Structures are given as C-alpha cells and as structure tokens.
Amino acid sequence: MKPPVTRAPDHAAGDRAPDPAPAPARPAGARPPGEPRRIGYLYVLPALVVYAAFLLWPLLHGAYLSLFHWDGLTVGTWAGLGNYTQAISDPHLRGTFRHAAVLVLFYAVLPCCIAFLLVAVMSRSRPRGLTFFRTVLFLPQVVAMVAVAVAWQWIYSEHGPINGTLRLVGLGGLARGWLGDFTWALPSVGLIGTWAEIGLAMVLFLAGVQKIPRELYEAARVDGAGAVREFFAVTLPGLRRELSVALTLTIIAALRNFDLIYLTTGGGPGDATRVPAYEVYNRTFNTGEVGLACAIGITIAIVVFAVTAGVGRLVEGRA
Amino acid sequence: MTPTTSRAERTTTYAVLIVFTVIAVFPLLAVASQAFGLPHPSTDAFTGAWRKGHFARYLTNSLIVVTVVVLAASVLSILAGYALGTMEFTGTTALFYVFLAGLMVPTEAIVVPLYFDLRSVGLDNTLPGLMLPQIAQSVSFGVFWMRAYFRSAPRSLIEASRMDGASSWTTLWRVLLPVGRPAILTMVVLIAMWTWNEFLLALVIMNSNEDLRTAPLGLSIFQGQHQTEYQMLMAAALIVAAPVVLVYVFLQRHFIAGMLSGAIKE
Secondary structure: OOOOOOOOOOHHHOOOOOOOOOOOOOOOOOOOOOOEOOHHHHHHHHHHHHHHHHHHHHHHHHHHHOOEEOOOOOOOEEOOOHHHHHHHHOHHHHHHHHHHHHHHHHHHHHHHHHHHHHHHHHOOOOOOOHHHHHHHHHHHHOOOHHHHHHHHHHHOOOOOHHHHHHHHOOOHHHOOOHHHOOOOHHHHHHHHHHHHHHHHHHHHHHHHHHHOOHHHHHHHHHOOOOHHHHHHHHHHHHOHHHHHHHHHHHHHHHHOOHHHHHHHOOOOOOOOOOOHHHHHHHHHHOOOOHHHHHHHHHHHHHHHHHHHHHHHHHHHOOO | OOOOOOHHHHHHHHHHHHHHHHHHHHHHHHHHHHHOOOOOOOOHHHHHHHHHOOHHHHHHHHHHHHHHHHHHHHHHHHHHHHHHHHOEOOOHHHHHHHHHHHHHOOHHHHHHHHHHHHHHOOOOOOHHHHHHHHHHHHHHHHHHHHHHHHHHOOHHHHHHHHHOOOOHHHHHHHHHHHHOHHHHHHHHHHHHHHHHHOOHHHHHHOOOOHHHOOHHHHHHHHHHHOOOOHHHHHHHHHHHHHHHHHHHHHHHHHHHHHHHOOOOOO
C-alpha cells in the first residue's frame, strides 16, 4: 500500500504503468514533447471558459457586490469597505467568527490530538488489516453532510441514543435536547465535526507513520528512550508534513460548515451556533443584506487562502 | 539486538484501532437500527420515506446532474491538463495557478453572486444552472489532477507516438488515456461524490422548482416536513447517503488517495 500523501497527487496509488527504460539521451537542442505548441491554447480554452464564467466571474462579482449596501431588489448604494468593517465591529457578526474559531478547535485541533495519541500507541507495530481500518475510519468523510446532519440531529435529540445511554447509566439528570441548549449547542455541533474529521487525520498519520524508518525507533530504544520521548523525538517530527495537511483540510472544513449548521440548529438557539458560512445565506435570503453577505463570503475565502498558505509554513517550517 | 514489538504492544494497537473504528461506525449503526425499526425489523420506514419524500425523482435528478457534471468536467480537465502538462506555450504556469486557485474558493464565496447572475440569465431553477457551476468547480480540481498525471506519464510514450506521425489529439486519446485509466477513475469518483453530496448550491439555485430538487436538497425538505418521525428520517438519510457509500466500499483506495492530496503544495 502506497502512502496516500505526496507532494504531487499520488497517481501511483492506482496502478501506474510500469516505468519503461529511461529515454535515450537526446542531442542537446532536440526537444519534443514539450516543444512550444500554440495548439495548447485550444486544449485549455473550453475548460477556461466554463471556469471563468461560473467560478472566477462570480468571485469577482461577489467582491464587487461586497462594496455596496444592497438589499437584492432596489438600487444599491456605495459602501466602500463598510460591509467589511461591519463584519468585524458588529458584535453579532464578530460572534459568528468567534464561533468559527471554537469550531476549529473541534474540527481540527481535537481530531489531530486524538489521532496523534492513536498513532503514538500504534507507531511501532505495523498492524494487519490496515486497509479495513482505514476504509472504516475514513467513511464519515464520504457520507453526504446533509445525511450526517439529519442523523446527528436525532442522536442528540431529547429521546435519542445519547440521552438514552445517559439514562441507562443513571445519569438521566444530564439528559437534554443538546442542540437546543444555549451552552451545549455549539460544542455538540463541534463534536459532529470531530467525529467526521478524526478519520481524516488518522488515515493521514497512519500513512505517515508507515514511512518512518523502523531503525529510528530501534535506535531510540537502544538509547533508552521511553514511549513519550520516543514520540516527541521520532514520531512527531516524522509526521510534520501529514500534520500540516491534516490541519489545513480540517480547518477549512470547520470554516465551510454551512450544511451542518443549516440542518442541525439553523444558527440557534438564539445565535449560539451562528457561523460565517451560515450568515452568508441568512443575510442574503432572510435579512436582505446582500452586500454584507458577499463581504462575509469573501472574508471566508481570504481566511481559507491564508490557512492554505500559512499552516504548512508554520508546521513544517518552510520558508 | 533488534527490539521487536511485544505482544502487549500489539494488543494495545488493535484495541485502540477497534475502539475508534467503533466510534466511527456507531452513529451509522444507530441510524441503521433506527431506520430498520430494530428490534422489530421492517422496511416500512424506507418505503414510507421513498414515497412521501419523492426520492425516486430526486435520486434520478441527482444521477442526471452527477452524470453530466462528471462527463463534462472530465473531458474539459483532460484536455486542459494534457496541454498544461505536456506542452510548452506562454502562460502555462500562470494558467495552471489560475485553475489551482479555484480549489481554494469556497462555495460560500460565490453562491450569492452566482444566484443573481443565474437569475438574470434565466438559469436559476434549471438543471444547467446547477450543473455549470459544479463543472467549473470540478474543472479546478480536474485540471490540477490531470496535469500531474500527464507530467508523470512517460515521455518516451509521447515521443514514440509523435515519431509515428500521430497528432497531439491522437496521442492523447490513443496513447496516453488508456494508460491513465486509474488516474482518471480517481478523478471521476471524487467529482461524482462532491457533486452528489453538494447541498448549498442546490438549495440556492433550485429555490422554487420542486421537480428538479437533488437528493440532498430533497432530504433537507423532507426533514423540515417530518421533524420528529425519526425512523423515516433515518431511512431517508440512508437512502441519500447510500449510493456514494456503496461506490466508496469498492473504490476506497481512489477516494482516499484523491482526497488526501487535496492540500497540495508544489
């Protein structure tokens, strides 16, 4: 089994054609297949047209709309960066970004910590049946978020399995409608994210651990390192790249959780679970603040962009 | 001396793996047992949800959307990835980064302007209006993916083909694609999954045309109508999730390899 993560996409994970013998050396100057070919533009054109019309254009249009106060019906008025300053200064909207930060803990930090604990335990033995475990652990990632949300809404409900279990073990006093509780709604939604993302982090780390040379562990043991020191000296440094990929993917998942919020809590109770991704929809279709909604959408895009560029640098120490 | 893994260590490893495997599947099993009405198994909830939720129609709509998006996005991505991966012309790198940037654009950032744009050209509440943005999003991943494949394809194959006097078109379809089937399959299953599971775009674009709802959108409406009929709701959730899960069981390698390469840095 090939490790799934490489610098470029791992086409070797499929059955790459057997590599033929290296091409014979060419005299300098002869340069097919990459020689300049104008026909390349023709090949790129169809994809570029669709991409530009239905992704780039809406993005630019959204950035433009974010500079206006507009209700979606009448004529808009110029706002400059007013919508952005509102997104930062309005206590309600600032709250949504705070909620998003809390969700990052549940979607990204917690799954990575748990996954680390697991691989620390497993780092030295190479368990059999890994394909099976990998397949099952990764499963939550492929289930439609809408179905996940509907399922968890029942699991958290008044008479759902969680409260059922609590009552069974005599903790019925703790039972409640978790998603309708001002204190518990946000952590409850967050834990759905934790459940969904643990598998992603685990599968990544599992693949990474397989690549750490066994000799490093043996050397550490010969040096008399305990399990904890071994983890910090061998496992953790060996998983830096996987950690940065896992954090990037899970943080982005925490920011793009419209489906889950819309279907489990609708931002409630009160605005206890309002997040930016939900406000984009809410401000457009419920309160008619289209410019503000676009500003929030663009802000999410900027944060996603920053996370993608920044996390790797931070974790892997790349320049 | 070679310190080998002790029996105790092995046992811990398996115990840990099993505990978290159980955590991963517990909600799914709970949902399934609720849907089948355990401990008195019946499929009434499924037939009820199927009929009341109009899932035959919504699954068909989803299937049509997925088929068109996958076909169109794959062809466009193969063509563009081929050019960007094997040919040299001014702007290849710039064009590649333009496509790559699309991977980072969240749907939340484009859905509102898209709604107004599509409405102004009469494409809201139509299948093309739902498909085209998803083709665009998929192309962004597809170009990145196929370009990497074509770059890794053996140069000697391309050269030999050209020596035989084949055009770039023939080289692509007759020589490179047959070899690239695994890479293409990975791209196809990922685009199919993303398209099947897409909710926000469907919610906004199919805002009034009930006949064209996709399966996830149908599920969300169904939930709104049957708030606490949990047995039927769980059955409906399983119906909507099942197609992707089934494909995943058979092609898990492709799903995992593709999704984990999502955070790429060149």
